[in-house]
Amino acid sequence: MKETKRVKRDSDIRVDARIKVSGKARFIEDVEFANMLHGATIRSPIPHGRIASIVNLEKIRNMPGVRAVVTANDIPGENIVPFVKQDYPCLAPDEVKFHGQAVALVAAETVEEARSAARSAEFEYEEYPAVFDAVQAMKPDAVHVGGEDNVHSYFRIRKGDVDKGFREADVIVEGVFNNKHQVHCYLENQGVVAVPESGGGISVYGSMQCPFYVQNALVKVTGIRYSGIKVVQTVTGGGFGGKEDVPSILASHAALLALRTQRPVRIIYDREEDFISMSKRHPARTRVKYGATKEGKITACEAEYIVNGGAFCTLSPIVAWRGVVHISGPYDIPNVKADSYAMATNTVPCGAFRGFGQTQANFANECLMDELAEKLDMDPVELRKRNILKTGSRTSTGQVIGESCGLEETLIKAAEKINFKQHFGRDKGIRKKGMGISTTFYGVGLGAEGEYFAKAGAQVYVKEDGSVIVAIGNVEMGQGSNTVFNRICADTLGCPYESVEVLQPDTTRVPDSGPTVASRSTMVGGRAVLDAARQVCDTFRKVAADKLGVKPFDIEVDAVDSRYRCSRGEMSYFEVVNEAYRRREKVAAQGWYRVEGCTFDQETGQGNPYSVYTYSANACEVEVDTETGQVTVTKFAAAHDIGKAIHMISAEGQIQGGTVQAIGYALHENLVLENGRILNPSLTGYTVPTSLDACDVIPIIVEHPHGEGPFGAKGLGEPPMIGSAAAILNAIYDATGIRFRHTPCLPEDIVKELSKLSI
Amino acid sequence: MKINFILNDNIVNIDIRPDKPLLRMLREDLGIKSVKEGCGRGECGSCTVLVDNKPVASCMVPAGQVHTRKVTTLEGLESSGEIKQIQDAFVKSGAVQCGFCTPGFMISAYSLLTGNPNPEREEIRAAVSGNVCRCTGYTKIIDAIELAAEYIRRFK
Ligand code: FES
Ligand code: FES
Numbered sequence: 001m002k003e004t005k006r007v008k009r010d011s012d013i014r015v016d017a018r019i020k021v022s023g024k025a026r027f028i029e030d031v032e033f034a035n036m037l038h039g040a041t042i043r044s045p046i047p048h049g050r051i052a053s054i055v056n057l058e059k060i061r062n063m064p065g066v067r068a069v070v071t072a073n074d075i076p077g078e079n080i081v082p083f084v085k086q087d088y089p090c091l092a093p094d095e096v097k098f099h100g101q102a103v104a105l106v107a108a109e110t111v112e113e114a115r116s117a118a119r120s121a122e123f124e125y126e127e128y129p130a131v132f133d134a135v136q137a138m139k140p141d142a143v144h145v146g147g148e149d150n151v152h153s154y155f156r157i158r159k160g161d162v163d164k165g166f167r168e169a170d171v172i173v174e175g176v177f178n179n180k181h182q183v184h185c186y187l188e189n190q191g192v193v194a195v196p197e198s199g200g201g202i203s204v205y206g207s208m209q210c211p212f213y214v215q216n217a218l219v220k221v222t223g224i225r226y227s228g229i230k231v232v233q234t235v236t237g238g239g240f241g242g243k244e245d246v247p248s249i250l251a252s253h254a255a256l257l258a259l260r261t262q263r264p265v266r267i268i269y270d271r272e273e274d275f276i277s278m279s280k281r282h283p284a285r286t287r288v289k290y291g292a293t294k295e296g297k298i299t300a301c302e303a304e305y306i307v308n309g310g311a312f313c314t315l316s317p318i319v320a321w322r323g324v325v326h327i328s329g330p331y332d333i334p335n336v337k338a339d340s341y342a343m344a345t346n347t348v349p350c351g352a353f354r355g356f357g358q359t360q361a362n363f364a365n366e367c368l369m370d371e372l373a374e375k376l377d378m379d380p381v382e383l384r385k386r387n388i389l390k391t392g393s394r395t396s397t398g399q400v401i402g403e404s405c406g407l408e409e410t411l412i413k414a415a416e417k418i419n420f421k422q423h424f425g426r427d428k429g430i431r432k433k434g435m436g437i438s439t440t441f442y443g444v445g446l447g448a449e450g451e452y453f454a455k456a457g458a459q460v461y462v463k464e465d466g467s468v469i470v471a472i473g474n475v476e477m478g479q480g481s482n483t484v485f486n487r488i489c490a491d492t493l494g495c496p497y498e499s500v501e502v503l504q505p506d507t508t509r510v511p512d513s514g515p516t517v518a519s520r521s522t523m524v525g526g527r528a529v530l531d532a533a534r535q536v537c538d539t540f541r542k543v544a545a546d547k548l549g550v551k552p553f554d555i556e557v558d559a560v561d562s563r564y565r566c567s568r569g570e571m572s573y574f575e576v577v578n579e580a581y582r583r584r585e586k587v588a589a590q591g592w593y594r595v596e597g598c599t600f601d602q603e604t605g606q607g608n609p610y611s612v613y614t615y616s617a618n619a620c621e622v623e624v625d626t627e628t629g630q631v632t633v634t635k636f637a638a639a640h641d642i643g644k645a646i647h648m649i650s651a652e653g654q655i656q657g658g659t660v661q662a663i664g665y666a667l668h669e670n671l672v673l674e675n676g677r678i679l680n681p682s683l684t685g686y687t688v689p690t691s692l693d694a695c696d697v698i699p700i701i702v703e704h705p706h707g708e709g710p711f712g713a714k715g716l717g718e719p720p721m722i723g724s725a726a727a728i729l730n731a732i733y734d735a736t737g738i739r740f741r742h743t744p745c746l747p748e749d750i751v752k753e754l755s756k757l758s759i
Numbered sequence: 760m761k762i763n764f765i766l767n768d769n770i771v772n773i774d775i776r777p778d779k780p781l782l783r784m785l786r787e788d789l790g791i792k793s794v795k796e797g798c799g800r801g802e803c804g805s806c807t808v809l810v811d812n813k814p815v816a817s818c819m820v821p822a823g824q825v826h827t828r829k830v831t832t833l834e835g836l837e838s839s840g841e842i843k844q845i846q847d848a849f850v851k852s853g854a855v856q857c858g859f860c861t862p863g864f865m866i867s868a869y870s871l872l873t874g875n876p877n878p879e880r881e882e883i884r885a886a887v888s889g890n891v892c893r894c895t896g897y898t899k900i901i902d903a904i905e906l907a908a909e910y911i912r913r914f915k
Contacts, residue, residue, distance in 0.1 A: 013850055020858030021846040023793025023833040027859060030792045185893050187797045187805055187859040237795075237859030238893050271798040480856070649853035653895055657856065660896030683802035683891065691884045691897045 014483045014650060015502065016235075016476065025235045028191035028207045033264035036193070037067055039257045040114035040267070042104040042121045043277065044096035047346040047676030048130035048143070051096055051103055056122045060106065063120070065113030068260045071104045075256065077223030081248050082216055087146060088312040088349070090221050090252045096125075097145060097311035098348050099677045100276040102249070107257040107265050115270075130346035132676050134308035135285055137343045145311060146344035152309045153317035155324045157338040157396050157605030165300025165335030169291025173371045177288070177364035178742040181671040182281035182664075184353060185688045188237020190246055190278060191268035194254035201228030202255050207236045208247035209475055210515035215507045217248035222255055231507040233475045240661070241352030244515060245314045246278050275681030279351030280671070282307035282319055282342070284360035288327070288368045296378050296386045301328040301396070305340035305361055310349035316342035319350070321449045323357035325397060325600075325609050329365040330407055330441035331384075332393035338605070346676045354658060355721040358442065359665070366438040366726030367741060370733065379422070380730070381415050384439050389615070395441075398606040404714070406641030406704035407615035411439055413700050414619040417637035425737035432624050433634070434735025439617045440723035443610025444714050445524060446514070448600035453514035455595070458528035460489055460536055461588035466577040468493065468500045470532075473513025474525035475505050480650030485529045487646050492533035493540070494557035494564065495573045511592075524593055526646075532591025539587065540564065543580045544571050612706050615641040616719045618659070618727040624735045626754055629747030631667050631732060632695075638724070639700035643714035648701070651716055655699035658720025664689045666725035670744045762826040766791075767835025777823025782806045784822045785832065793833040793862040797891065804890030807863040808832050814870045816889070833862045841911055842869055848907035849900075856894035864890050868904045876912055880905065 019025045044051065054060070054071075061069050072079055072091040081088045092103045104121070108114035130145075131137045137150040144150060166172060192206030201224055208214055211231040218229045231251070236243060250267050257265040269277070284307045291300040305323050309316035324340035353359075373380040388407045394400055414420075415437060423434050446454045459471040470489050476482040482502040490497045503509070513525065541552040544564040548555075554566045562573040571579070580587055599607035621635040638655050645651040668687050672679040680686050706714050725743055733739050738753045760777045763770060766789060775784055780799070785791040785808070794817055797805035801819040808817045809831040836842035845865050848854075855861050864887055871878060871886040878886070883904045884897075892900060 017850040017855045020855045020861050021849050023862045025858050187893050238857040653853050656896035656898045657894045683798050690888050692888045694897045696898045697896055
């Protein structure tokens, strides 16, 4: 059969851009229901203990505007919000494990009434000893918080013989690296509306990444069966992982209040509440050791990766797993030994954040690579070239890299773009320049540990006038996936982009499509759309062939001009649709895709954990003001092999946005906790990069297509947030001669270390 | 308290708690939904509106203070040629991802470009430094404002 002809069309406009610039896109706060109440949450004032009672509960019930108060005793189903494990209570039963944990809920006529009622709660409690640090939580005499011996989860990699590898090495480097929390700071805070339905079911609308997770949580907490639950994602103001797990909690809370009052209930957090209670990027302590020959060939890598998962497990196992799978770096190393632990502590639970456990691991190994290059007296680009993964290399899990590995090309292009050369702290004067580099690889999708979710559905339905609706299960949250789905569908059917409308995900329209995470939308959701569109296109080919008197495989679909052609003649797409309707053909199809073949042996950590990898290299230049400690990133080139850019501007935007988040992670974003309590829950206390902190990131797109992705595309959402921090810290070393092994690396840290030098 | 002011060229008379933030009054009492709350504390710029043609964070302005003044939001600029050019430039440049920050950025851009039709890139950076965007990394937003300036110059 002749393939659909795909030529670059003028496709640089996102499908959702127009409505968003008009100010009319409906985010959750713009969705109104008649008779709607507002919910607020009563939260634990202590990090660990037993809440005996809320002493003024009766008074709260009678406060102005209050219509309901709900506690753990009022939950009709099970008191569990299900994530990887079943340990997170929807409302604290009596024991609380972190400061800010939800204890009870209030619904009132106005937001102010609900919040002031919630704020007035007074508790009778008994406080328990608490543990806040992951390494402390490992000690045998540590307070027990969760899991077995406070371990939420443990994974390991054993490849070859590291002792032998280190014996063969001429040079050994080792370091311990620390990262603090990072907060998503999506601009739109968390929010949902729950609406009780007349048949006893419930509908939930909200800002979210994973409608099917929300659905599962609602079934569990309300006891309503699946068919009675409907979850619809509204236009979502950023997620970055932060709307993966948490919306399940908000949705269950709103649903409890809605069922109780039989009125729609909206819960939207204010920024402070969002900061205090939402999941974060895990703080981490990482020890890495590399051994290499004089020639710069790495012979062994040993690593220990400890992340602070907080009070409940949520997604920590997958974070710890992804971290350990990638921790030795994108290198072909014969001997690897790595262990990772996600620990339970009395801090706010950590969950998913763009990079998903790789950000911290990569920070450690890529900073250490720089130290190795220095010890070998070798250029850091050259050292990487001698070790990076290529087609045919083996990863730390023993996986053979197959097709589509553009790592070397990304490395060369990123370095070239900024004329990478080291300054070795030689700049005179107060402001010193330096350059740094890093490389990464990223297993796309959920991999072997998340295979259960590794599926997606889609429906393509062509209407009589040729307009098309696409129903999907993976969400648009700003990353551009609806545009990608639009392109895949239009290019397959051979219709204009404008004809295709991608609907908001709705759990009643599409089968469970797993979560929208791990940069999987394009690859997995895209394949489902492709599957559905192909089925309809096959029908159209038959119709056109019949009409034109040829065989279906003689028809060439020209997506650029929207025509079905053969040597005997041609029809426009719209004529074909017309004809299909006249013949009463089936013009809708369900698409499905599931990822298969991922493996991981729990004992040895060997296998093929992911089927596809994205490869990246970052090169940057910084300027360090040695008086103030201020670091300015002056140049940043980010090269990513993403297989194929389906929508170039979105791909560039993902790279630029992710990289600037990483600049914040490396240099600015400092969450301060004291005894498990967050001291700076605001955007002035915790500063994310503004336009003055960011530089113009130069995106470099490298395309080594992969057969499994639609049109060869791999995933892109997360990689920009993975390698960048190490490149920046390596550049700071190059400028100043000081190695910092932590993030955020703040001006005061730099001033302090520089002052030691000058003594 | 009864106040009157001009909202997007219409006179509004309203009875309101004078300390209610302008943002909440616009959204809850006057149906103006392009104005977004990202923080409610003057930290993010997603609620930016024009008061007497100057960009301000509407979450920080008590409603009582706009009495007898002129408040302009995206809704009120719909007929303005400039905002149309800014919108086109944002769309064309890929300056919109999640879109939550977008109305605020466009108001700041509008205010900049009506005063300075030919700004340098650094001037644009400074003009939008009170607007936080967590998605784009700013490059494409600044590209868009440069492009909008060009469109507006051409259009005049
Ligand atoms: S909501 Fe007004 S500045 Fe953030
Ligand atoms: S586009 Fe999402 S915050 Fe700016």
